[in-house]
Amino acid sequence: MNIREISKLAGVSPAAVSIVINNRKGVSASTREHVKRIMEQYNYHPQKRGSKNKKSSAETNKILFLKHRKHGMLVEENQGFISAIMDSIEAECRKLQFDLNIIISDNQFVETIHSIDFSSYIGMIVLATELDWNLYKTLLDIPIPFVVVDNNVPSIPCSTVSIDNWGNVYRALEFCISLGHTEIAYFRSNLEIQNFKERRSSFYESSRILGLSCSSLHEFSLTPTLLGSYKDLKKTLQKFKPQLPSCAFADNDSIAIGAIKALKEVGYRVPDDISVIGFDDIPYSAITSPPLTTIRVSRQEIGCLSVQQLLRICENRSHLSKTQVPGELIIRNSVK
Known part of the structure; x- marks a missing residue:
């Protein structure tokens, strides 16, 4: 036996x-x-x-972790956010005495899923930060219990652990309102991933609910990396010289930090002329000048919940749930 x-x-x-x-x-x-x-x-x-x-024992104690990369801008360049989630998953597996095998899919999600020998694993965790919506259905080809991380994959019946983007963005804008800001700019990502779609939806709906003015003239589409957002915004500011409102929200900290550098180089003072608030609380946020006010979501909690949720599904395949992790506002000096 x-x-x-x-x-x-x-x-x-x-x-x-x-x-x-x-x-x-x-x-x-x-x-x-x-x-x-x-x-x-x-x-x-x-x-x-x-x-x-x-x-x-080893053959039945293995969990597979699939790290999907489309371009790597968010999986690799978001300055430790994703790696912290992976570290937490690995630590939780080690604590529970499960072996964790990691494989990487470089923009070949369908081919990777169909090439895996699933017989060696009790379950699978899929990092789907950069997974496109048209590939969501491929998840249903996974024959073993699985949990999707960092993507809510709406309309697909599967278990997920993701960020409460709507509530966290609302919390950020509510803070801006509390300090007297009435208009806000939007430094949004030019990449269409699920997290950013949800943040954009919340930005406009929360602004409407809170009575915060946000003109389409003040929406700036930026590459969601430190260097990319810096170059994109600086080029736009130098070319069009727009009148900016007193505050700006960025889809992630990389965009916020790059934008602050661009703003300062064209003559804006942060936060005296324009305040900036980010999302993620990456390590650079605390040491940039000025230190960035942002939303912190616990990467450790995301990782632990992913493993625990997977084990529940292993016990009962019908136990599917979509978990969203709330965040907390980290107040520093970039918002006046």
Whole structure:
């Protein structure tokens, strides 16, 4: 007998059997007792982790992490945001005694999914920050339990752990209103990913609800990297010399920091002439000049929730949920 055979006899997933064997949290008391009875009935005595013969245990304790990159601007260049999520997932797997295998898909999501041998894994976590909407349906080709991270993948019936973009943007604009700002510019990303779509929707709806004026003349489409946003905004400011409102919201911190550099080089004082607020709280935000007011979302919580949610699905394939993680406002000196 092995874990997969026991799981079939018990009517549960291999992950649930593994959880019982290793005496970890993640299954109900009734499931735990049921699995133990099946093991006793079939005289199954598993090898302990760390013993010489641990082949069967290792084969059923593997989780696959797929990191999808379309262009890498957000997965690689967002200054530690994504890597912190990955570190948290790895730490949670290690704490729960699961092996984590990582593979990378470089703009070949469909080909990568169809080339994976899923038989070695109990479940899968997909980093879908840069995943295009037209590829969402490919997720349904994954034959094992899976959780999507950093993308809400609307309209697809799957479990996700993502950012509460709507609520966090509202919180940022509410703070601007509280300091007396009545008009706001929008430094938005020129890349169409789900996070930015949700932030843009919230920006305009929240502005309407809060009574904050936001003219289309004050919307600037910028590359969502430090260097890209700096070059794009500086070029626009030098060419058109627009009259800017007293405050600006940026889709992420990379855009905000690049924009601040461009604003200062063409003669604006931040925050005296224009305040800037960002989103993500990347490490550079605390040391830029001036330090950036921003929204912080816990990368550690996103990572932990992803693993915990995956284990629940392994126990019950119908246990699907879309979790959104709230953030907190980090007040520094870029908003007057």
